[in-house]
Amino acid sequence: MQCDRARELVSGGLDGALGDAERAALAAHLAGCRECTAHQADLERMKHAVSALGREPAPLPLRLRIRDALAEAGRQDGDLAASVPRWQPRLSLPRVAAAIALACLVSSGLTAWLIGAGEARARLEHDVVSAHVRSLLDTPIQVASSDTHTVKPWFAGRVDVSPVVRDLAAEGFMLVGGRLDYVDGRRVAVVVYRQRQHVINVFTWSAAAARPPQAVVRNGYNLLTWAAGGVTYCAISDLNLGEMERLRSLL
Amino acid sequence: MPLRDDFERLALPHLDAAFTLAHWLLRSRADAEDVVQDAYLRAFRAFSNFRGDAFRPWLLAIVRNAAYRELGRRKQRRSVVSLDEFLAQAGTDGSRSRAVADVADERPGAEATLVRSVEEGYLRRALAELSETYREVILLREIEGLSYREIAQVIGAPEGTVMSRLSRGRGELREIMGRLIAKDEGHAV
Numbered sequence: 001m002q003c004d005r006a007r008e009l010v011s012g013g014l015d016g017a018l019g020d021a022e023r024a025a026l027a028a029h030l031a032g033c034r035e036c037t038a039h040q041a042d043l044e045r046m047k048h049a050v051s052a053l054g055r056e057p058a059p060l061p062l063r064l065r066i067r068d069a070l071a072e073a074g075r076q077d078g079d080l081a082a083s084v085p086r087w088q089p090r091l092s093l094p095r096v097a098a099a100i101a102l103a104c105l106v107s108s109g110l111t112a113w114l115i116g117a118g119e120a121r122a123r124l125e126h127d128v129v130s131a132h133v134r135s136l137l138d139t140p141i142q143v144a145s146s147d148t149h150t151v152k153p154w155f156a157g158r159v160d161v162s163p164v165v166r167d168l169a170a171e172g173f174m175l176v177g178g179r180l181d182y183v184d185g186r187r188v189a190v191v192v193y194r195q196r197q198h199v200i201n202v203f204t205w206s207a208a209a210a211r212p213p214q215a216v217v218r219n220g221y222n223l224l225t226w227a228a229g230g231v232t233y234c235a236i237s238d239l240n241l242g243e244m245e246r247l248r249s250l251l
Numbered sequence: 252m253p254l255r256d257d258f259e260r261l262a263l264p265h266l267d268a269a270f271t272l273a274h275w276l277l278r279s280r281a282d283a284e285d286v287v288q289d290a291y292l293r294a295f296r297a298f299s300n301f302r303g304d305a306f307r308p309w310l311l312a313i314v315r316n317a318a319y320r321e322l323g324r325r326k327q328r329r330s331v332v333s334l335d336e337f338l339a340q341a342g343t344d345g346s347r348s349r350a351v352a353d354v355a356d357e358r359p360g361a362e363a364t365l366v367r368s369v370e371e372g373y374l375r376r377a378l379a380e381l382s383e384t385y386r387e388v389i390l391l392r393e394i395e396g397l398s399y400r401e402i403a404q405v406i407g408a409p410e411g412t413v414m415s416r417l418s419r420g421r422g423e424l425r426e427i428m429g430r431l432i433a434k435d436e437g438h439a440v
Contacts, residue, residue: 070292
């Protein structure tokens with residue numbers, strides 16, 4: 001192999017993008033070529049260094065400006081729909097939702113200033129309550145199905161967890177569907193159940209260790225949090241705690 | 252507004268990635284802010300046509316196009332951004348500073364390296380001097396960790412092009428780094 005060809009391959013080799021034959025031929029060349037070995041060492045060092053530079057965090061004012069601009073663009077679209085009279089009474093809801101979402105956003109933007117486990121937990125609970133209320137105001141579902149085998153695969157590739165999804169209609173909990181949400185600065189999978197008129201959102205994200213159930217009340221909603229099988233579950237509803245505990249034991 | 256909620260849920264987590272790409276392509280924070288805001292609005296308007304799962308490459312492609320439009324406008328106006336100002340904003344003047352990678356290399360050939368230690372200031376200057384064509388693929392690969400396939404989606408080129416641009420771009424980056432280090436050592440002597 002000529003040095004020119006070896007230099008072409010070194011870069012792909014660092015990304016694991018070479019086929020077996022190319023990789024072997026490159027290794028054979030490098031074993032006998034000081035210059036190309038140095039080239040490879042330099043490229044590898046710089047690859048790690050560029051990666052260590054990391055992202056430039058978007059300034060918070062930009063984040064807020066984009067939120068405002070999207071809200072404005074969304075309202076313009078909404079105005080077209082508002083020509084149908086039955087939309088009139090609902091017009092305030094998106095604003096409420098936007099206000100709640102903005103509050104979430106600001107709180108996650110302030111993450112850097114919030115330290116301590118207590119505050120982190122309070123922030124998480126706040127996000128979950130906001131997301132729950134938002135879901136009751138608007139669009140609770142992205143994949144609507146009572147079929148476990150439709151809802152569960154929908155999450156694959158969208159989030160990094162595969163939460164337990166069960167159809168518990170016989171036990172009184174109807175599987176409504178699933179959606180994605182944004183809680184505590186990350187994308188989470190939400191499995192939605194319904195018992196009579198009560199909506200139960202089960203937020204899920206990856207967990208480092210199993211954790212026994214823990215219940216709190218926030219803004220009048222019951223939150224039940226536990227971790228099992230590498231997944232944290234946080235169920236929220238206006239159902240009573242006994243029923244939520246029953247749902248947990250069924251999952 | 253279900254559509255807007257969906258869009259925000261998908262797009263806002265990528266705001267740092269979008270800003271980083273625009274920042275490095277334009278080499279200016281202020282221009283990057285304008286371009287990212289413009290790109291997010293464009294993406295929102297196009298969102299109803301979005302199909303598939305590869306949201307991040309789709310969004311970053313829109314950010315990239317917006318950044319190139321701004322670069323085109325600059326060329327028309329013949330306006331030039333100051334590289335020194337850009338580097339100063341990053342808290343470095345493009346000279347010696349903290350090392351982000353050091354040589355601890357006992358492999359044969361180590362004595363032939365051009366880049367024994369990677370100082371952050373040099374690295375930022377070298378990246379900023381690299382042509383946009385190479386700069387963008389290196390950033391998308393190393394900072395965003397995108398696959399060749401995803402990078403191909405962002406820049407609208409075949410995967411083979413991504414591979415060869417990465418190879419050439421890394422080679423050029425090495426040469427620029429080597430030149431900056433040699434110049435500095437020349438001064439020091």
